[in-house]
Amino acid sequence: MSELSPEDERRPEDLLTRRSNAACLSETELEDFLHNRLSGATRECVEEHLLVCPACLERVEEEEQFAASFRTAARRIEDESLKAAFDGPRPGAWARLGAWLKRPFGLGVGLAFVGAAALLTLAVAPSLHTQPAMEITLRAERGLAAAAGPSAEAGRPLRLNLDAAGLPGQTLELELATMNNSVLLESQGLATGNIIGWELGRGLDAGTYWVRIYHPPENTLLREFALNVK
Amino acid sequence: MEDLIPGDPGPPGRRPHDLSANPSAAEDNLQWGHLVERIRSGDQSSVEELYGIFGRGIRYYLCRHLGAQELDDKVHDTFVVVLQAIRNGSLREPDRLMGFVRTVVRRQVASFIEEAVQVRKDQAGMEIGGSIPDAALSPERRVINDERSRIMYEILKGISKRDREILTRFYLYEQSVEQICAEMRLSETQFRLLKSRAKARFGELGRKRVSRGPRIGNFLRKATGAGH
Structure with missing residues (x-):
């Protein structure tokens, strides 16, 4: 909301230079109006014009939306910059380790910790192995079959095999989005034997996601898959 | 009519x-x-x-x-x-x-x-609170505004620091165009060009995001198939 400015006394010269209330707003007038910089007869004429001109009103509303979004984003960036400046550059891992070892009893405790870690690793190493990427094939399913398919495992790197049967044989755009339509990943893919492979290279948190295939020139949505992660 | x-x-x-x-x-x-x-x-x-x-x-x-x-x-x-x-x-x-x-x-x-x-x-002295207008945005409006702010954040992160400073001076600190141009050493034409490009990019990304929204019922929904 903005405050209601008091009416200014109309000076004689305003009547001579008064803008017409029929004329559409210039860019400068629009900005001055939104920043409450107008006064007197000019403000009256601009406000009268906005009462009756849908085109100018739309420009004003568009500029207001843009400005509001800009302020929120700019404040966030400024906060991040301030925090980074306040925290200072973060020392590297080796520098932090060195500083800790220099503390009283730090070296002794550090050596004991390293020894214990080495013993633990030797004891459990055979049972440890890197989890390979989990492959999930997304197909066209309907009805009960659609609900019965297995889900991906949360946290495991994923490789998606997308059903591309019937789609154009060219490079297509791929998108992974959350249920709230926040885009997480974008890529491109080309079908090989009716399947487009997409190595996500990361695991996902539990939830439901959308995997979409787009036709590049017009960004036309060609196919959408639901991906359940548990 | x-x-x-x-x-x-x-x-x-x-x-x-x-x-x-x-x-x-x-x-x-x-x-x-x-x-x-x-x-x-x-x-x-x-x-x-x-x-x-x-x-x-x-x-x-x-x-x-x-x-x-x-x-x-x-x-x-x-x-x-x-x-x-x-x-x-x-x-x-x-x-x-x-x-x-x-x-x-x-x-x-x-x-x-x-x-x-x-x-x-009148309501200030009441022990039992009277109606307090809810100035909060509707949930739909909040989601839309959040999405717009995210788009704008991406745009601002993607432009140069100088361009970001110019626009920040104008929109956040509400400095006049004349002051910005004088202190940042650019012409009004350059300023207007930067502003219009940012707005065009904002509109373009916004339309792209809207067109990529989930189309419930319009497209064939796929389910996770057999894992390997």
Whole structure:
């Protein structure tokens, strides 16, 4: 909301230079109006014009939306910059380790910790192995079959095999989005034997996601898959 | 839209065209005068025409000064006041209809603010809280605003620090164009170009995101198939 400015006394010269209330707003007038910089007869004429001109009103509303979004984003960036400046550059891992070892009893405790870690690793190493990427094939399913398919495992790197049967044989755009339509990943893919492979290279948190295939020139949505992660 | 009541041959001489379809013609005093005359004569279509011309502008003005709460009621109340004032002869110069409507709207804003202040004063002493207007945005509006802010954040992160500073000075610190151009050493044309590019990019990303929304029921939904 903005405050209601008091009416200014109309000076004689305003009547001579008064803008017409029929004329559409210039860019400068629009900005001055939104920043409450107008006064007197000019403000009256601009406000009268906005009462009756849908085109100018739309420009004003568009500029207001843009400005509001800009302020929120700019404040966030400024906060991040301030925090980074306040925290200072973060020392590297080796520098932090060195500083800790220099503390009283730090070296002794550090050596004991390293020894214990080495013993633990030797004891459990055979049972440890890197989890390979989990492959999930997304197909066209309907009805009960659609609900019965297995889900991906949360946290495991994923490789998606997308059903591309019937789609154009060219490079297509791929998108992974959350249920709230926040885009997480974008890529491109080309079908090989009716399947487009997409190595996500990361695991996902539990939830439901959308995997979409787009036709590049017009960004036309060609196919959408639901991906359940548990 | 019919200008006249069916069956009414209308006044002799010049027939007015539809003012709502051509707002740039509103400066024509004869058109305003005829509209006022029709309203005073009880022509219902003229009331609809008046709403068509001023409705959106009044709504915007009230929203800007009072917020979105109960906006429909406030717009309606304002229109009632304008119509009553026209009918009872308070509008002495029909060709100044735009200025008259603006004055009425400003007085309505002042009246609503005064009423809100009085209500809060009356409720201040109550032990059991009275109604407190909820100034929060609707959930849908919050989601839209959040998405817009995310888009803008991406745009700002993607432009140079200098360009970001120029736009921040203008939108966040509300510095004038002249000051920004003088201190940042750029011409007004360069500033306008930067601003329009940022707005175009914002609009383009916004449209892209909207067009990529989930289309429930429109497309074949896929399910996770057999894992390997």
